[in-house]
Amino acid sequence: MKKIVVLxxxxxxTFGNLTYAHTGIESSNPExxxxxxxxxxxxxLTFETxxxxxxxxxLQNASGQTVAVDNITVENNTMTGTFDQPIENGDYExxxxxxxxxxxxxxxxxxFSVDAPESELAExxxxxxxxxxxxxxxxxxxxxxxxxxxxxxAEEESSNGAVIGIVIAVLVIVLIGxxxxxxxxx
Numbered sequence: 068m069k070k071i072v073v074l075x076x077x078x079x080x081t082f083g084n085l086t087y088a089h090t091g092i093e094s095s096n097p098e099x100x101x102x103x104x105x106x107x108x109x110x111x112l113t114f115e116t117x118x119x120x121x122x123x124x125x126l127q128n129a130s131g132q133t134v135a136v137d138n139i140t141v142e143n144n145t146m147t148g149t150f151d152q153p154i155e156n157g158d159y160e161x162x163x164x165x166x167x168x169x170x171x172x173x174x175x176x177x178x179f180s181v182d183a184p185e186s187e188l189a190e191x192x193x194x195x196x197x198x199x200x201x202x203x204x205x206x207x208x209x210x211x212x213x214x215x216x217x218x219x220x221a222e223e224e225s226s227n228g229a230v231i232g233i234v235i236a237v238l239v240i241v242l243i244g245x246x247x248x249x250x251x252x253x
Contacts, residue, residue: 070245070248070249071245071246071249075242090114090115090116090117090118090144090165090167090168090169090173091114091115091173091175092112092113092114092115092163092175092177093113093114093115093144094112094113095110095111095112095113095161095177096110096111097110097179098177098179099177099178099179100177100178100179101179101180102179102180102181102182103179103180103181103182103183104182104183104184105183106153106183107150107153107154107181107183108149108150108152108153108154109147109148109149109150110124110126110136110147110148110161111145111146111147111148112124112145112146112147112161112163113144113145114144114145114146114165114167115144116144116167116168116169117143117144117167117168118141118143118144118146118165118166118167118168119141119165119166119167119168120141121166122141122146122163122164122165122166123139123146123163123164123165124136124139124146124148124161124162124163124164125161125162126148126154126159126160126161127159127160127162128155128157128158128159129157129158129159134150134154134159135150135151136148136149136150137149137150137151146163146165153183154181155181156181156182156183157180157181158178158179158180159178159179159180159181160176160177160178161176161177161178161179162174162175162176163175163176163177
């Protein structure tokens with residue numbers, strides 16, 4: 068009986084982190100509580116594990132108005148949101164909602180401030196019109212890259228499921244083997 072208890076505890080300590088692992092935010096750009104002194108056209112969140120494609124975030128200014136995120140992309144453990152125009156000066160709160168690799172929905176928030184010089188914002192407006200033609204070509208390339216990334220992600224997710232299945236099967240075999248050994252010795 069002691070061997071079964073010891074073996075069970077050893078298995079739980081060894082493989083317990085696989086079953087109870089929840090992901091959390093590892094870092095963000097801009098960082099939580101930071102003040103950005105240059106134009107901000109994208110927000111990037113990096114998580115501790117891979118996240119699902121359905122993950123998203125929302126950005127609100129100090130008065131509670133939602134700032135439109137032009138495009139949110141998820142690649143492995145990174146979620147990036149881009150904006151059509153640089154974010155205006157002020158305080159912001161980003162609320163993120165993800166589904167971790169373990170299937171559990173998780174959410175959180177972080178805040179930051181933007182304090183960019185006004186001259187940079189005015190220059191951006193004049194150069195954005197010139198860059199419109201180039202951005203259409205880049206959008207086509209970005210779409211092709213996204214489709215390729217989705218295919219790669221699907222392959223990785225299926226291999227993760229296989230690894231978890233193998234670990235569970237090994238644990239079951241070890242448990243059954245230890246029970247059978249204990250019965251023989253009696």
